Amino acid sequence: MPVTSVLIAGVGGQGAILASELLALAANAAGNDVKQGEFHGVAQRGGSVFSHVRFGDRVHAPMARRGEVDFLLALEKLEALRYAHFVKPGGTIIINDHKVEPIRVADQRPYPDEAIDFLKSKGFKVVTLKATAKAIELGNHKAANVVMLGTLAESLDIPDDVWDTTLNDRIPARLLSLNQQAFAAGRQLCKA
Amino acid sequence: MKSLMSGNEAIARGAWEAGVAFAAGYPGTPSTEVLERLAEYEEVDAHWSTNEKVAFDEGVGAALGGVRTLVTMKHVGLNVAADPFMVFPYAGTNAGFVVLVADDPGMYSSQNEQDSRYLAKVAKVPVLEPADAAEAKAMMIAAFELSERFETPVMFRTTTRLSHTRGLVEPGPRAEFPRKTFSRKSSQYAIPVYARFRRPELEAKLGRLREFAETFAANVVEEGDPQIGVVSHGIPYQYVKEVAPEASVFKLGMVYPLPEERLREFCGRFASVFVVEESEGFIQGEMAAFGILNVIGKERFTNIGELSADLVGAGLRDTQIPADFASEVAVLPRPPVLCAGCPHRGVFSTLKKLGVLVTGDIGCYTLGCLPPFDAMHTTFCMGASIGNATGFNRAGERQVVAVIGDSTFLHAGLPSVLSAAYNQVPTTTILLDNGTTGMTGHQQHPGTGHTLKGNPAPAVDYQGLIRAMGVEHVEVVDPWDLDATEKAIKSGLAHAGPAVIIAQRHCNLLPDEKSKERIPYAVTPEDCILCEECFETGCPALVWEDDYPHIREWECMGCSMCVQLCPADAIALVGEA
Numbered sequence: 198m199p200v201t202s203v204l205i206a207g208v209g210g211q212g213a214i215l216a217s218e219l220l221a222l223a224a225n226a227a228g229n230d231v232k233q234g235e236f237h238g239v240a241q242r243g244g245s246v247f248s249h250v251r252f253g254d255r256v257h258a259p260m261a262r263r264g265e266v267d268f269l270l271a272l273e274k275l276e277a278l279r280y281a282h283f284v285k286p287g288g289t290i291i292i293n294d295h296k297v298e299p300i301r302v303a304d305q306r307p308y309p310d311e312a313i314d315f316l317k318s319k320g321f322k323v324v325t326l327k328a329t330a331k332a333i334e335l336g337n338h339k340a341a342n343v344v345m346l347g348t349l350a351e352s353l354d355i356p357d358d359v360w361d362t363t364l365n366d367r368i369p370a371r372l373l374s375l376n377q378q379a380f381a382a383g384r385q386l387c388k389a
Numbered sequence: 390m391k392s393l394m395s396g397n398e399a400i401a402r403g404a405w406e407a408g409v410a411f412a413a414g415y416p417g418t419p420s421t422e423v424l425e426r427l428a429e430y431e432e433v434d435a436h437w438s439t440n441e442k443v444a445f446d447e448g449v450g451a452a453l454g455g456v457r458t459l460v461t462m463k464h465v466g467l468n469v470a471a472d473p474f475m476v477f478p479y480a481g482t483n484a485g486f487v488v489l490v491a492d493d494p495g496m497y498s499s500q501n502e503q504d505s506r507y508l509a510k511v512a513k514v515p516v517l518e519p520a521d522a523a524e525a526k527a528m529m530i531a532a533f534e535l536s537e538r539f540e541t542p543v544m545f546r547t548t549t550r551l552s553h554t555r556g557l558v559e560p561g562p563r564a565e566f567p568r569k570t571f572s573r574k575s576s577q578y579a580i581p582v583y584a585r586f587r588r589p590e591l592e593a594k595l596g597r598l599r600e601f602a603e604t605f606a607a608n609v610v611e612e613g614d615p616q617i618g619v620v621s622h623g624i625p626y627q628y629v630k631e632v633a634p635e636a637s638v639f640k641l642g643m644v645y646p647l648p649e650e651r652l653r654e655f656c657g658r659f660a661s662v663f664v665v666e667e668s669e670g671f672i673q674g675e676m677a678a679f680g681i682l683n684v685i686g687k688e689r690f691t692n693i694g695e696l697s698a699d700l701v702g703a704g705l706r707d708t709q710i711p712a713d714f715a716s717e718v719a720v721l722p723r724p725p726v727l728c729a730g731c732p733h734r735g736v737f738s739t740l741k742k743l744g745v746l747v748t749g750d751i752g753c754y755t756l757g758c759l760p761p762f763d764a765m766h767t768t769f770c771m772g773a774s775i776g777n778a779t780g781f782n783r784a785g786e787r788q789v790v791a792v793i794g795d796s797t798f799l800h801a802g803l804p805s806v807l808s809a810a811y812n813q814v815p816t817t818t819i820l821l822d823n824g825t826t827g828m829t830g831h832q833q834h835p836g837t838g839h840t841l842k843g844n845p846a847p848a849v850d851y852q853g854l855i856r857a858m859g860v861e862h863v864e865v866v867d868p869w870d871l872d873a874t875e876k877a878i879k880s881g882l883a884h885a886g887p888a889v890i891i892a893q894r895h896c897n898l899l900p901d902e903k904s905k906e907r908i909p910y911a912v913t914p915e916d917c918i919l920c921e922e923c924f925e926t927g928c929p930a931l932v933w934e935d936d937y938p939h940i941r942e943w944e945c946m947g948c949s950m951c952v953q954l955c956p957a958d959a960i961a962l963v964g965e966a
Contacts (some may be wrong), residue, residue, distance in 0.1 A: 208723065218393075221555055225393055232521070233393075234554040236497070243929045244725035257630040258698045259554035263711040278720050282713040298932040299723040301924060302760050309719040319714075338943070 198229065200253035202261035203349070206280045207272030208297045209237065209244045212342035216270065217248035219346060223363040224252035227355045234259030243300065247280055268352065270345050272328070273297050274312040281316055290321045291348055291387075293328040293341055324348065326386045332379060340379035347383020394558045396551040399522035400489060401426035403529025407485070408564040409433055410456035413444035415800065416829035417463030418498040419552040420491035424461045425832070428841045432563065437832055437841045440771070440800040441466035445473045445488065452486035452542075455569035457533055461489040464503045465770060469801070474542070475512050479587040480578050481540035481594070484569045485533035489545045494668050495695030497549050498828070500751070500768065502693070504668040509544045509645050513595050516544045516645040517607070518623045522556035528607060528642060530564075539594060539601070546644070548667065550624045550695065599646045607642025610655060618659035619705075620652065620672060620684075625665045628701035632708075644672065649679045656681050663689070663705060667696045727756050729930040730946025732823055732894035735868035736792065737762040738926055738950065739875045745788045745882070748777035750802075752794035753828045754821050761927045765792065772801025779809045779816045788882065791818040796826035796834040799849065803858070809887040810859035817881040818889045820851065821868075823896040831899060855889045862888035869894060871953045897946055909945035909963050910952060912938050916959035923951040923960065 203220060207213035214235050221233040229252035237246045249260040263283050269290045271277030277292045284290055298308055309315070317323045328344040343364075350360055360380065368376045394402065400423050404412065412435040414424045428435040438444035441462040448460035462470060467490050474488065493499040509516045517532050519525040529545060536543045576583045602608060617636040621629045626640050639655045641647065656662045656676070664673045664686035673686035689704035690696060702708040714720060727734050737757040740747055741764045749755055749765035750773060758765035767777055778791035793802050798820050809816040826832040833839045838848035855863050862884040866877040874892065881888035895902050909930075912923075917937050924931060928951060930944035940951070942963060952960045 209725070218555070221393055225391075225557060230557065231393065232554055232556050234550060236553075243723075243728065245723040257627040259550060259556075259624075259627065260697065262631070262698045262702065275721060275723065278714060278718055279723075282711050298934070299721050300726050300927065300929050301933060302722075302724075306719045306721060308721065311718070315714070315718050 198253045200251055200256055201268075201353070202266045203250045203268045203270065204247060204261065204266045204280055204283050205250065205270045205272070206245070206247040206276040207342070208276065209246050211246075211272045212339060213246045213272055214248055216342040216346050217250045219343070219363055219367055220250045220349070221252070222367060223355050223359050224250065226359045226363060229253055230256045232256045232259045245276060245279060247276070268349060270349050272342060272345060275299070275309060277316060278309060278312050281319070281321065284321055287320055287322060289324065289352065290316055291324045291326070291345060292316075293345055294325045295327070295329040295341070324387060326383075328383065328386070331382050331386065335375060335378050335382065337375055340375055343376045343379040344383040344386065347380040348387040349383075350380070351384055351387050391557040391559050393555050394522050394526075395422065395553060395555045396519075396522045396525050396547060397422035397553070398426050399525040399556075399558045400529055400545070400547065400552075402558065402560060403526035404459045404487070405430045405433060406526070406561050406563050407530045407533040408457050408566045409459050409533075411435075411448070411451040412459040412461065413438045413447045414461030414489075415439070415441045415444055415466055416796075416826050416832040417466050417491070418829055419493060419549040420461050420463045420466070420489060420547070421829045421832065422552070423489055424841065427459070435841055437834060439835060441470040442472060445470035448486060448488070449473055449477055449482075452482045452484045453571050455484050455571055457485040457566060459487050459489060462491070463499070464490060464492045464505050465499065465501065466490075467505055467508055469771065471508065474508070474514070477542055478513050479584055479591055482536060482542055483540070483571055484566070485536040486542045487529070487532045487536060487545050488542060489547065491547045491549070491552055492668065493549050495549065500770065502668060504671060505544065505546055506645055506671045507669070513591055514542050514544050515539075515598050515643060516546050517642060518546045518644050519551065519642065520623050520626045520640070521551070522554065523558050524607075524642070525551065526558050531607065535601075539598060541594060541598070546623075548624055595646065599649065602643050602646050602648040603651055605643050605648070608648050608651065609640050609642070610651075611638045611640060613637040615658065618655065618662040619665055620655070620662055620676075621665040622672065623667065625667050625696050625701065628696060628698040629665050629705070631698040632702040633705050641672065645675075647672065647675050652676060653679065653681055656683055659683065661685055665690055665696075665701055665704070668692060724759060725756060726759075726929050727753065727927065728897055729928050729944045730897045730948040732868040732892065732896070733757065733821055734926055734928065734948075735871055735874050735950055736819060736821060736892050737764045738954070739871060739878060740764040740790065740792075741925070742875065743878060745790050746781060746786055748774045748781065748789065748791045750774040750791075750793040750797050752797055752821070754792060754794055757792065761925055771797055772805060775802055775805035775809065775816060775818050778818065779805065779814045782814050782816055787815075789817070790878065790882070791816060793818065793820060794827070795820065795822040795824065795836050796832070799835050803854075806855060806860060806887070806889065807858045813886055815885055816887045817878070817884075818887070819878065820889055820891045822851065822891050822893045825896050825899055827896045827898070831896070851891055860887045860889050862886065863891070864888075865891045865893050867894055868892040869948050869950060871950060907945070907947040909940065909942045909947055910949065910960050911940055911942070911963045913959050913961060916957055918957045918959070920956060922954045922956060925954055926950045
């Protein structure tokens with residue numbers, strides 16, 4: 198199978214790294230070679246965080262080249278803009294319609310509320326969903342990452358039972374039910 | 390069955406399989422997880438040392454004492470351990486000794502880029518460098534075999550990308566080795582006259598290592614297109630395979646010393662050969678010294694920052710790298726910030742108000758240099774803050790404060806406090822005691838009361854320790870209390886001798902803090918006078934929404950620092966407004 202490249206981006210604390218680890222585990226369980234490279238800065242929270250997951254018959258580089266990513270999963274709108282240039286022409290960008298204002302600095306320009314329209318105008322296939330709202334509805338805003346993963350799963354060739362097993366194996370028991378619901382909700386959202 | 394492991398997990402796994410019995414280190418991104426994972430294996434006696442030199446010395450003792458030993462550190466940690474690193478090779482080791490050194494090209498969490506291969510060359514120590522997690526595990530086992538075969542310490546070099554990339558690894562069983570006997574031969578370990586005899590032996594050993602490099606299995610030629618020759622190593626090798634899968638590649642698993650004859654033969658087959666290496670042109674330089682000159686290297690592959698498949702593609706193929714969208718749309722920066730309720734915030738808010746010169750140190754609190762604080766004016770290396778402040782003081786600057794975290798203080802701050810006390814320089818130091826090694830992800834240290842393996846340990850008494858060094862003015866303050874913090878810093882600065890202010894409050898992300906119930910604050914819009922004083926806290930829970938400051942309830946830790954700064958009493962506990 199040729200290499201599929203997924204980039205998952207978000208704000209520190211949103212669970213971008215966990216989402217990419219789940220994807221890497223599932224892709225491997227489905228029989229692929231996998232590499233997952235993550236990028237995070239010096240602080241634990243608040244900064245921009247992103248991770249590349251690449252899977253296929255044989256994967257070399259841990260991160261995709263610019264213009265090569267098949268799917269960008271953005272847990273926040275501004276972060277979608279920050280990494281969109283990694284997506285191939287006509288590639289898919291799945292965006293959580295959710296805004297996290299960056300810390301205010303002097304002379305800061307306003308938040309780019311036009312992010313989604315901008316990305317559509319660039320010819321990307323843009324899928325927006327209210328993952329954080331859905332996660333809050335399910336009881337914990339932090340489950341937005343797995344809602345998004347559920348949506349992404351609809352576009353990937355990874356069997357359902359592999360996803361089930363992966364969630365079972367990786368998610369702690371007390372959070373499993375929440376995450377199973379979040380994943381199922383994500384699958385539904387993109388069909389709505 | 391293969392499992393998904395980060396480079397660091399694979400390195401730890403390899404060390405365990407190699408039969409490592411003792412391991413020591415000091416946390417430093419991107420090396421930290423190696424020792425944390427290794428400590429999970431009960432067969433391995435692993436601990437955090439107070440600093441890298443101590444870890445290295447302990448490791449030397451353990452290896453001479455007969456057990457396979459790993460010491461871990463980031464690149465700048467090797468500078469701290471450079472003294473034993475440079476001398477130990479003269480004696481050579483008994484049981485296997487490997488030093489894991491993690492370089493950080495791109496400076497994701499470092500103050501400098503430093504190519505550790507050069508230090509290994511100065512020390513005359515062989516260097517192994519893997520290209521992915523699976524190789525990392527296998528190569529760690531090879532490193533111990535190499536160390537024992539040549540009785541030499543071995544450097545195992547990794548980089549941020551290798552350490553933090555997950556890949557598939559086939560786990561294997563652990564090998565156990567009986568403890569080797571240490572023979573007491575002072576001629577091998579002591580005084581200059583003996584060292585002069587060791588010197589030519591060290592050179593002869595390096596010669597034997599050069600011969601070994603010619604046959605080492607991880608130095609491998611992958612035959613491909615007879616027109617395109619590439620020499621590479623480590624993570625850059627993966628970029629080469631990505632952009633030029635058809636090329637003939639000489640992949641070096643041992644990056645010092647190099648296999649001169651095989652490189653000469655390989656390069657002789659091509660009109661010119663690309664040398665693709667990250668950081669400096671080390672391999673290129675060694676090859677030039679061999680007289681292999683039909684090489685294209687740093688001319689096309691930058692020595693600044695981290696390489697990528699894009700950059701290697703541009704260097705090999707002149708391919709264009711697509712630009713980002715920052716010129717078309719407001720891609721606002723999202724810099725890392727001190728967390729909501731971070732105790733460091735109270736200290737930096739106060740230091741900004743006082744307008745003093747601040748010499749800084751290494752930790753989360755280094756972010757005090759960023760807006761809105763701009764309250765850290767120098768940062769160099771572990772422990773530098775206190776010595777730098779003493780120096781500024783000697784130069785005539787009286788309004789200067791050193792700021793240093795608890796783990797850093799114990800790592801390298803103590804000798805500088807002692808020097809200030811001994812010389813009676815009125816250096817004012819703020820010890821930010823948040824009860825953990827915060828930035829690297831909450832490691833234990835001698836002040837926390839626990840060891841790496843989670844066992845109880847004596848927690849250092851900072852006040853007693855500092856007083857015992859001759860500092861008379863020692864004061865403890867809660868940094869969430871801005872008035873008290875200001876008074877304490879002022880009294881430290883006014884004191885005629887050295888002073889240490891201990892700003893004491895646990896990091897909010899420690900489990901005992903996270904589990905506490907918090908009542909968040911909220912801004913009352915009708916009382917707010919829009920002065921924006923609350924933003925002086927730099928707190929990420931505070932955002933500007935609907936034309937007035939708004940506190941994100943789920944992020945607020947209830948520290949009340951914004952309340953203390955608000956001149957209009959417009960911030961109250963949720964439910965009490």
